[in-house]
Amino acid sequence: MSNCYxxxxxxxxxxxxxxxxxxxxxxVVRESGVLEGTVAITSLHTTCAISxxxxxERLFExxxxxxxxxxxxxxxYKHNDLHLRINIPPDExxxxxxxxxxxxxxxxxxxxxxxxxxxxxxYQSILLLEMDGPRERTYAVQVVGVS
Amino acid sequence: MSNCYxxxxxxxxxxxxxxxxxxxxxxVVRESGVLEGTVAITSLHTTCAISxxxxxERLFExxxxxxxxxxxxxxxYKHNDLHLRINIPPDExxxxxxxxxxxxxxxxxxxxxxxxxxxxxxYQSILLLEMDGPRERTYAVQVVGVS
Amino acid sequence: MSNCYxxxxxxxxxxxxxxxxxxxxxxVVRESGVLEGTVAITSLHTTCAISxxxxxERLFExxxxxxxxxxxxxxxYKHNDLHLRINIPPDExxxxxxxxxxxxxxxxxxxxxxxxxxxxxxYQSILLLEMDGPRERTYAVQVVGVS
Numbered sequence: 001m002s003n004c005y006x007x008x009x010x011x012x013x014x015x016x017x018x019x020x021x022x023x024x025x026x027x028v029v030r031e032s033g034v035l036e037g038t039v040a041i042t043s044l045h046t047t048c049a050i051s052x053x054x055x056x057e058r059l060f061e062x063x064x065x066x067x068x069x070x071x072x073x074x075x076x077y078k079h080n081d082l083h084l085r086i087n088i089p090p091d092e093x094x095x096x097x098x099x100x101x102x103x104x105x106x107x108x109x110x111x112x113x114x115x116x117x118x119x120x121x122x123y124q125s126i127l128l129l130e131m132d133g134p135r136e137r138t139y140a141v142q143v144v145g146v147s
Numbered sequence: 148m149s150n151c152y153x154x155x156x157x158x159x160x161x162x163x164x165x166x167x168x169x170x171x172x173x174x175v176v177r178e179s180g181v182l183e184g185t186v187a188i189t190s191l192h193t194t195c196a197i198s199x200x201x202x203x204e205r206l207f208e209x210x211x212x213x214x215x216x217x218x219x220x221x222x223x224y225k226h227n228d229l230h231l232r233i234n235i236p237p238d239e240x241x242x243x244x245x246x247x248x249x250x251x252x253x254x255x256x257x258x259x260x261x262x263x264x265x266x267x268x269x270y271q272s273i274l275l276l277e278m279d280g281p282r283e284r285t286y287a288v289q290v291v292g293v294s
Numbered sequence: 295m296s297n298c299y300x301x302x303x304x305x306x307x308x309x310x311x312x313x314x315x316x317x318x319x320x321x322v323v324r325e326s327g328v329l330e331g332t333v334a335i336t337s338l339h340t341t342c343a344i345s346x347x348x349x350x351e352r353l354f355e356x357x358x359x360x361x362x363x364x365x366x367x368x369x370x371y372k373h374n375d376l377h378l379r380i381n382i383p384p385d386e387x388x389x390x391x392x393x394x395x396x397x398x399x400x401x402x403x404x405x406x407x408x409x410x411x412x413x414x415x416x417y418q419s420i421l422l423l424e425m426d427g428p429r430e431r432t433y434a435v436q437v438v439g440v441s
Contacts, residue, residue, distance in 0.1 A: 106403070141406075
């Protein structure tokens with residue numbers, strides 16, 4: 001069995017942002033030499049998520065509107081009562097809505113590998129969703145399979 | 148390490164449909180000869196999703212009603228302003244809601260394999276959810292493990 | 295390739311509960327001896343889910359409020375018309391909302407392993423979400439990789 005593990009970084013520029021990370025994941029897969037197997041992509045944050053969908057600019061706006069309506073940043077959340085929480089850093093943000101959105105999107109996606117390539121449909125991209133930016137974010141890519 | 152990779156097809160018959168694909172996934176697992184490992188099931192479309200839940204006819208109606216209420220096909224979406232998008236095929240559908248539902252359901256599920264069998268609870272089935280049918284759909288099954 | 299497969303149990307105490315299972319998953323990973331690979335964690339029920347997010351008491355209350363608002367236990371669901379369903383056990387609960395929440399959270403999460411450790415961010419825990427408790431619940435942990 002072969003594998004390849006990488007931690008990758010991305011700088012997000014806005015409070016809510018959808019980032020296409022397909023090429024970065026492809027690079028790790030190529031480097032791994034794995035021909036048949038799977039690649040797992042995971043967020044290392046609780047207010048980011050990993051998803052697979054279409055890279056289309058206007059859809060990205062719909063995604064933002066949809067998710068921020070489901071869990072509004074203006075809502076009332078116990079996690080945002082910072083004065084009632086213990087051991088929090090001085091720059092702790094009010095970001096409960098971002099945690100909730102991250103949970104319904106999911107923290108990981110797995111993509112099959114065949115003949116050394118990501119198995120994705122014509123309109124599919126691997127997306128990292130930022131819900132509490134701008135920030136420096138990290139995500140993990142773990143390739144497992146046979147070379 | 149052993150593996151087995153298959154692309155499978157399914158014809159959906161309605162705009163929104165829940166399809167049980169457990170037997171098709173089981174066939175690939177059996178064929179693989181893998182005894183211990185995992186199987187990843189992924190949709191190759193941006194308006195379909197993979198989920199694990201109960202195959203119960205009345206629940207399938209609840210799933211439809213629930214998801215089409217959360218993201219209504221009648222809603223206002225920028226992705227559906229086809230005249231403002233570039234390079235789209237002539238038969239491009241207005242399906243933003245289907246993308247949004249696909250994202251909250253998720254594009255992949257991983258199921259463990261033990262003694263050559265899918266590890267699923269008594270009421271669990273592997274489901275493909277169609278949100279923009281009827282269509283010919285494809286999904287990938289990648290088994291990874293030891294035989 | 296090495297692997298380690300375990301079925302783990304947990305007793306939930308309330309109708310809706312968020313349980314941190316990170317330590318239990320870590321134990322299986324340690325026992326496996328796998329240094330590089332992935333661990334898949336899956337619920338074996340249709341009214342439980344697996345998620346990765348922050349273990350923070352007040353956030354757990356937000357999660358409960360958020361999800362039970364999206365899919366209210368008081369809603370009208372066809373799956374809850376028990377008299378119209380066939381072959382159901384005598385103690386079948388009215389739990390359609392729990393199925394719907396389980397589906398949007400997802401049944402599995404995959405976490406990479408590096409140097410024999412779970413690759414999780416500083417605030418990330420592996421969570422099992424109970425939506426139809428209290429109950430005895432089971433979940434599967436399958437480690438796949440190289441030792």
